Amino acid sequence: MKDFLLVFRADYNSMPKGSPEEGQAIMKQWMDWIGGIAAQNKLKDKGNALRSGGKVVSAGNVITDGPYTEIKELIGGYTVVKAESLDEAAELAKGCPILSAGGNVEVREINPM
Amino acid sequence: MDEFILIFRHEDGSKIASPEQMQVWMQQTMDWIAGISAQNKFVSGTGLPFENARVVKPKGVVTDGPFGEIKETIGGFITVKADSVDEAVEFAKGCPVLLGDGNSVEVRKIAKGDGVH
């Protein structure tokens, strides 16, 4: 078993702001998706959601504010899963609710630091 | 105290470093993290190799990548504790990734208690 990072990306700026009920329904989709991975004993770390604002530090200590107009696919959060292979990890990613919002999931093998 | 993620973005992820360069980079990274740990502000972190990656898109489409489509590839990340985004930015300033041309570190606040994560 190896660890894989799933990075959720989407164009959050163009996403419609839903009603609280829709928000609740989306929350349930995420919980059920993560719960399903955990039920297969393949969840390593449920990870985190990221707030939309932020900063970027570039070479020469140049600091710019987010949001990142140049990055259409903003990172919204990440989760770490356990899988035998990259393909298996990608299979787990297929159920991710970000996909129904037109986003994508980047799947990366983890190199422990 | 909040948690922040520091995401390393490499402009050209496919650029291959020599073992010597890697050694230097590793040492610098370790020193940098040790400095944050010494302030008891380090939470966790990981590197991400540039090979072995996929992107899963809507309708079951899976591609190799993310290279080429996204200008800046993620090389790894750490999470730190900080009182403000500015304090987290201070940590980011010391990141050895910034020694590479065109590289950057994205600093983002982690959302806690939103029910999903």
Add this chain to the structure above:
Amino acid sequence: MEQPQLIPHLFRTEYSKITAVLCKFFGADRIEIAEDIASDTFLTAAQTWAMKGVPQNPVAWLYHVAQNKAKNYLKRDALFENKISSELKRSGQAFDEFEVDLSPQNISDSQLQMMFAICHPAISAEAQIGLSLRILCGFGIEEIADAFLTNKETINKRLQRAKQKLREEKIKIEFPGLPEIDERLTAVLTTIYLLFNEGYYSVSSDQTFRKELCLEAMRLCYLLIENEFTNRPQVNALLSLMCFHASRFEARMDKNGELILYNEQDSELWNKELIDKGKYFLNCASTGQTLSRYHLEAAIAYWNTHQADSKEKWENILQLYNQLLQLEYSPIAALNRTYAFSKANGRKEAIIEAEKLKLDENHFYFALLGELYTGIDNSKAKENIEKAFVLAKTRSDKLIIQRKLNHLISGISI
């Protein structure tokens, strides 16, 4: 109470108290002596009471005799001459004034400290349970052997090894320091929960014994709650969880000792008082920042006190299992989560989820698949239930699966 019942009853309630106090007094390296003195006290009681009748206050009598026996032991013991007696002399305490303190406060402190000593990380989980049953709950070696489906020799050896370990590791009978309390408490709670489950789910056929095991686990948990130092949210959550489970004790077995499934239980037989206690302790548990597995399991158990299906009930249970699995994976939680998923999101989707679990050695897994497929694809349902039947180990499990299969076959023929 009739006299034939009196000694076993007092043994159950007082043996563990006397033993804990004496263990604390003599130190963890001389547990056997504490046990011997406690057992001997009851032997003396049986002999004396048989001749002279039961005293007015049997408990006080027992304590008094135990104190005297401890004193006599110390008199005889050479070690006492060298070590303890010199300390007593130093403290200016005359030998005759010396007493083993059997006050309620010292009894509960000694039992709590003994709990922490037994649940020391150096001792294996199996031995922790054995020692807890023997020393904290006062169960006999034979009863423990029955509970573990083994013989007395095996249990004796296991207990010997555990006591040896207590000596080798020089484990002290004391409260852990504040910084490590939560960590050490985790081990204590695990053992208490295992004790409870041993009673609740064990294959031992002795109903009375099983119920007593559950009650003992709850008593130990309550001891932790009574103490300011160990009265933590996760302890309240565990007691709440055990109250909710125990409320179904009378409803889950028929007259022949066969298990009655949750859906088929007569909820009139559920113990309302225990359900209320469960709610009370769940409320007490909802302070602090950390959400323990016991919080989640207690909340699930709370929803299960509503027998009727409702969208709200199953949606809540599903989300609680989603969280529980993120905290700690177990096959049974994965299966229960999938069942809740089927109730909340429908069986077709649940089948997709269930097929991913691949718990190929687990008969509950195939029983669940069988249930999910019933009415959707009956031949697959039959195939899975048959697999479950082959994998099931106990007679009781096989019986339940056989019933499901009969149900399915008769359903198909109609």
